[in-house]
Amino acid sequence: MERIVFLDHDTMGADIALRRPNVPHEWTQYGRTAPEQIIERAHGATVLIVNKVPIRAETLAQMPNLRFVAVAATGTDNVDVAACRACGIAVSNVRAYAIHTVPEHVFALMLALRRSLPAYRESVAAGAWQACGQFTLLDHPIRDLHGSTLGIVGRGAIGQAVATIAQAFGMRVLFAGRKGEAAGGPDHVPFDAVLAESDVLTLHCPLTPATRHLLGGAEFARMARRPLVINTSRGGLIDDMALVGALEGGLISGAAVDATAVEPPPDDHPFLRLAGRTDFLLTPHIGWASVEARQAVAEQVTACIEAFAAGRPINLVT
Structure with missing residues (x-):
């Protein structure tokens, strides 16, 4: 009999039905x-499900029954994977x-x-379209x-899915090589060349010591x-203050951010002072969160638990 504890079910959303695993x-x-609250709530658990709850070595030391951690996300930086490995605890994630x-x-x-949709929305709300005296309002830049x-x-x-959509729009796509390294090929070019040639730059890499503050003042x-x-x-x-400086200093034409280093951001986070700008969008980590995607996460979590219980684990990261 598995004792399964899901520590942060609210991250899935109330509209998502999580199928219970077909195991006792x-x-x-x-x-x-x-x-x-982790130790008390996870007491006796053999299986933990977590999305963002931190599971560290000192916590694992107090969970002698734990055998499996199912992470309801792709990123596993909230789980001490090395400590799990040392304790013989398997860890899986969800993918694709x-x-x-x-x-x-x-x-x-x-x-x-x-x-410039945010800017035009503000202009229409302020009556600028009616006041302009012609059929079209051209107060803000519009770029194809x-x-x-x-x-x-x-x-x-x-990243590859983004490239496919971009090509359908008729965009030229450049994949950046690793920072500080040379890269060859017609669409895989040195990092600095991508900085110099891009009209839009989008980040789709994991956060590691090598990628922390990948974009700073120099970049x-x-x-x-x-x-x-x-x-x-x-x-x-991204170095938050460097991005604010780049936007306010005109080094970039705009910025859109769906993730901050601390979530939710504190009231004094530098991005919040940009909230009134029409060239900046801050969304609350919802890029992943369509109904379809969250349901897929739920299904994979259940499948990972069932596979582990059957002795055929999938999506292992340990």
């Missing part, structure tokens, strides 16, 4: 779990569930800013995606075409 089990779920929803969100952000250059950092499934200064910068991956990929 006891099921307990909590909407949210603070770090100091966001290959439609994240690219669609990227293009929603891209189109909104390239066509067709013929522009899209730089993509990260060539995984999501923004090399963005010769004043691109639109989009980050739907991890907040730590």
Whole structure:
């Protein structure tokens, strides 16, 4: 009999039905779990389901029955995978569930800013269309995606899906090589060249020590075409204050961010002072969160638990 505990079920949303695994089990779920509540709530669990709840070595040391951690996300940075491995605890994640929803969100952000939709919405609300005296209002820049250059950092499934959509729009696509390294090929070019040539730059890489603050002051200064910068991956990929400075200083034409280093961001986060700008969009980490994608996450979590219980684990990261 498995004792399964889901520590942060609210991250799935109330509209998602999580199918219970077809194995003998006891099921307990909590909407949210603070770090100091983990030990008490997970007491006796053989299987833990977590999305963003941190599972660290000192916590694992107090969970002698735990055999499996099912992460309801692709990223596993909230779980000490090395400590799990040392304790003989298997860890799985969910994969490829966001290959439609994240690219669609990227293009929603891209189109909104390239066509100045937030600015035009404000202008219409303020009566500027009626006051202009003609059929069209041309107060804000409108740029086509067709013929522009899209730089993509990260060539995984999501980065490639973004490239496919971009090509359908008639964009030139450049995949960036690793920062500081040479890269060859017609669409896989050195990182600095992508900074210089892109009209839009979008990030689709994991957060690692090598990619933390991938974009900082020096990188923004090399963005010769004043691109639109989009980050739907991890907040730590961009130096927040450097992005604010680049936007306020005119080094980039706009920015759209769907993830911050601390979520939700504190009241004094520098991005919140940009909230009134029409060339900046901050969305609350929803790029992944279509109904279809969240249901796919739920199905994969259940499948991972069933496979582990059957002795044929899938999606292992340990």
